[in-house]
Amino acid sequence: MRQLHHVIVGNSAAAIGAVEAIRAISGSDPITIISAEPQHCYCRPLIPELLCGRLDGEGTCYRPADFYQAQGVRALLGRAAVAIDPELRGVTLEGGDFVPYDCLLLATGSQPIIPDLADQGSGGISTLNSAADALALGRAARQARWAVVAGGGLVGMKAAEALHRLGLQVTVVELAPRILASAFDLGASSLLARQAQEAGVRIITDNSVVAVQRRSHVLQSVRLADSTELPADLLVLAVGVRPQADLAAAAGLAMDRGILVDSRMQTSAPAVWAAGDVAQGLDFLSGERRVLPLWPVAHAQGRVAGTAMAGGPGAYAGGLSMNSLTLFGLSAMSVGRLGAEAGETEVAYAEPSRPAYRKVVLSGERLVGAVAVGEVDRFGILTGLILEQHPCGFLRDIIPRQSPGLLHLPHKQREEKLKK
Amino acid sequence: MPAIAADEEYCMGCRLCEIACMAQRSGISDLAKALRPGRPRPQPGTRVETEGVRAVSISCRHCQQAPCLLACLTGAMQRTQDGRVVVDRDRCAGCGTCVLVCPYGAVAISPERKVASKCDLCPGWEQPACVAACPNRALRVVEESP
Numbered sequence: 026m027r028q029l030h031h032v033i034v035g036n037s038a039a040a041i042g043a044v045e046a047i048r049a050i051s052g053s054d055p056i057t058i059i060s061a062e063p064q065h066c067y068c069r070p071l072i073p074e075l076l077c078g079r080l081d082g083e084g085t086c087y088r089p090a091d092f093y094q095a096q097g098v099r100a101l102l103g104r105a106a107v108a109i110d111p112e113l114r115g116v117t118l119e120g121g122d123f124v125p126y127d128c129l130l131l132a133t134g135s136q137p138i139i140p141d142l143a144d145q146g147s148g149g150i151s152t153l154n155s156a157a158d159a160l161a162l163g164r165a166a167r168q169a170r171w172a173v174v175a176g177g178g179l180v181g182m183k184a185a186e187a188l189h190r191l192g193l194q195v196t197v198v199e200l201a202p203r204i205l206a207s208a209f210d211l212g213a214s215s216l217l218a219r220q221a222q223e224a225g226v227r228i229i230t231d232n233s234v235v236a237v238q239r240r241s242h243v244l245q246s247v248r249l250a251d252s253t254e255l256p257a258d259l260l261v262l263a264v265g266v267r268p269q270a271d272l273a274a275a276a277g278l279a280m281d282r283g284i285l286v287d288s289r290m291q292t293s294a295p296a297v298w299a300a301g302d303v304a305q306g307l308d309f310l311s312g313e314r315r316v317l318p319l320w321p322v323a324h325a326q327g328r329v330a331g332t333a334m335a336g337g338p339g340a341y342a343g344g345l346s347m348n349s350l351t352l353f354g355l356s357a358m359s360v361g362r363l364g365a366e367a368g369e370t371e372v373a374y375a376e377p378s379r380p381a382y383r384k385v386v387l388s389g390e391r392l393v394g395a396v397a398v399g400e401v402d403r404f405g406i407l408t409g410l411i412l413e414q415h416p417c418g419f420l421r422d423i424i425p426r427q428s429p430g431l432l433h434l435p436h437k438q439r440e441e442k443l444k445k
Numbered sequence: 446m447p448a449i450a451a452d453e454e455y456c457m458g459c460r461l462c463e464i465a466c467m468a469q470r471s472g473i474s475d476l477a478k479a480l481r482p483g484r485p486r487p488q489p490g491t492r493v494e495t496e497g498v499r500a501v502s503i504s505c506r507h508c509q510q511a512p513c514l515l516a517c518l519t520g521a522m523q524r525t526q527d528g529r530v531v532v533d534r535d536r537c538a539g540c541g542t543c544v545l546v547c548p549y550g551a552v553a554i555s556p557e558r559k560v561a562s563k564c565d566l567c568p569g570w571e572q573p574a575c576v577a578a579c580p581n582r583a584l585r586v587v588e589e590s591p
Contacts, residue, residue: 068518071538080538087520321516321542328515349541356554358545401544402553405512409548431503431550432453432496442549442591443451443501 029054031334032116032124034106034272035132036060037069038320039301041088042327043130043334044096050335056098057124059116063103064156065090069134070320072159073180076166077187085156106133109276111294128296128334131273131284132327135266135302135318140175144237149244150260153184162261166191169258173197173247175234177204181263182217182352185226188259196227196255198234198247200264208348210363212373213398216380220355229253234260266318268303281305283316288340290330298334300326309343309412310361310393317344347408349401355380358404361411362386362394369393372424383428385420392417400428410434446528447566448507448590449491449573455583456493458500463489465578469567488555490564491575502575502583504564505530505551507590513543513552513561521561528590529568532561 031047033040036058044056066087074080093100101118108117115125137152144150151162162184166172172188174181177199185195197204204221205214218228229249236248237260247257268283279285279293283305290298290306300306301323308315322344329341347360365371365386371394373384381399385392385407391414395407406429410417415438423429431439464480470487473479480486491504507530514522514530521536522543537560543552544561555562567573576584 068520068538070518070540074538084536084538085519086536087518089520320518321546324515347545349545351539351541356541358541360545401541403544403550405543405545405547405552406550408512408546413548430494430496432494432499432501439453439501443453443503 029127029335030125031056031128031130031331032059032126033057033130033132034059034109034116035130035134035301035303036062036066036100036102037132037134037301038087038323039132039327039330040130041066041092042324043132043300043331044098046328046331046337047335048096050332050337052097054335056096057126058093058098058100058102059104059106059118059124060100060102061105062155062157065102066092067156068320069155072153072156073183073187075156075159076153076163076184077190078163079190082156106272109272109297111276111278111297114296126296129298130327130330130334131292131297131299131303132301132323133269133272133303136269137262138265138267139262140234140264142234142237144239146237146239146242146244148242149258150237150262152262153180154266162259163191165259166193169193171256172259172261173234173255173257174261174263176263176265177201177228177230178263178265179205179208179348179350181261182221182350184261184263185221186352188261189224189226193259195225196229197221198232198249198255199228199230200233202230204228204230205350208350209357209359210384210396212375212382212384213357213359213396216382216398217350217352217355217357220353220380224353266302268305268316270303273299273303281314285314289333290326290341291333298330300330307341307343309345312343315344317346319344319347321347342412345408345411355398356401357396357398358401359396360394360404360408361392363396364394372421374425383424385417385424387417387420390416390418392420397428403428403430406431446507446509446590447586447588449504449564449566449576450585450587451501451503452583452585453499453501455581456500456502457581457583458493458495459580460493461578461580462491462502462575462584463493465574466490466564469574485557488553488557488562490562492551492553502579503549503551504575506549507566509590512546512548516542516546518542525568527568529566530563531565532563534558534560537561
């Protein structure tokens with residue numbers, strides 16, 4: 026059989042998933058990874074740990090140092106792709122080099138949204154989307170006292186925690202009425218907010234950073250929408266991300282919010298696939314196509330794409346929104362829907378005496394979402410129940426009493442799981 | 446790949462499996478010494494769930510398509526040459542993603558080390574400590590993991 030040259034633009038979860046899937050089918054097809062970032066593949070969700078120095082570059086590595094060599098991958102790191110040509114089947118790199126492909130995977134991830142602050146200066150303002158961002162922010166933080174984090178999502182709150190660890194006075198400014206609104210429900214996000222506040226982080230909601238003040242180019246303070254002034258040596262922009270899909274858009278690929286892909290992660294162009302944060306693929310619960318910028322989803326999509334590129338079988342079952350967060354020692358998890366939509370019901374229970382909370386969302390008898398704070402030990406059982414789509418009405422009685430375990434499942438279902 | 450299967454009909458909820466696992470992990474063969482009060486106890490890789498009179502001991506099934514392994518943020522969750530799913534504790538960041546996806550609830554974050562902790566099938570032993578310790582044969586080794 027003719028060998029296929031697989032070219033992957035990107036070097037994160039989706040790219041690595043694709044490499045591993047291709048290699049499971051073909052040991053000899055040449056694979057090239059192109060990435061603007063110079064680092065070995067690293068775990069992006071852990072960069073707040075890099076910021077505060079709890080992990081170093083080695084500690085955030087996603088795969089062993091010999092990964093590319095062991096997998097037979099030519100890694101063009103620190104080389105930016107500037108254009109793709111689906112007609113000629115090649116990728117143009119910065120500097121003009123042209124890399125031809127038989128199969129192309131776009132796994133270019135997401136980029137931070139930068140709010141317009143009408144700021145002419147530089148310095149003191151940073152995003153937290155890459156290892157380089159994290160290291161630079163960490164260096165700047167060691168000479169700073171006041172930090173403002175714009176955005177109270179997962180990235181913003183982890184940034185706040187990391188900066189707090191470095192001894193800074195941290196204020197989080199969130200546009201929505203509560204922090205972590207896209208990852209957790211109100212019950213969970215209130216407990217997490219309280220945990221952060223008790224640790225010393227100030228949280229301001231229903232507000233946003235609209236301008237910055239500098240004195241001889243040095244950041245002095247930020248101004249909020251309601252005209253509040255907050256002192257700031259550092260401003261971290263964490264208001265959200267969007268697919269980094271410029272290459273695909275310029276090449277005319279079908280796009281919505283991200284690059285539209287089918288159940289095998291193929292784009293509208295022949296021999297071009299997309300996976301990870303840049304792709305808009307199937308959502309397990311809604312059956313619609315949705316951008317789900319989550320690490321495990323990216324890895325799973327990358328595997329589906331890699332399998333398809335190497336000629337293997339299998340389709341994507343759809344991604345499920347899921348989050349695991351530990352904030353100032355308090356753990357929280359969520360999966361699927363965060364609250365009941367029309368025709369659905371939810372059952373929630375909060376411990377009165379300590380930060381422990383659990384909730385499930387049911388659509389008829391089917392489990393479609395779950396949230397837990399404090400006791401998260403066997404949370405994956407709920408994730409499994411969503412994916413398996415067995416009747417889950419029994420959860421209505423369990424949730425008010427305790428965290429669900431396998432013994433609460435109907436007998437037959439449990440036997441299936443445990444006896445084999 | 447072998448895995449441990451649990452028969453709840455035979456489980457008495459005595460928790461000897463948990464104790465045997467903790468002792469095994471402590472590296473001390475004398476059970477009384479291993480579990481002496483005051484000595485830190487390792488997180489057991491199996492956990493007995495109880496509900497009324499029913500009980501069952503649940504540990505990692507070493508799934509063939511292991512969700513924990515696929516979802517792991519750091520690559521700490523790995524498959525060994527002989528097919529077991531194990532945690533490289535030096536590479537684990539304790540993010541909990543494995544806990545979030547394990548349909549058996551068989552991975553925990555160890556309270557003292559803040560890293561993922563689970564059954565490793567007791568490599569190098571004739572049979573896993575929990576299976577050997579079970580007085581009622583509620584745990585057994587099966588040849589094919591799910």
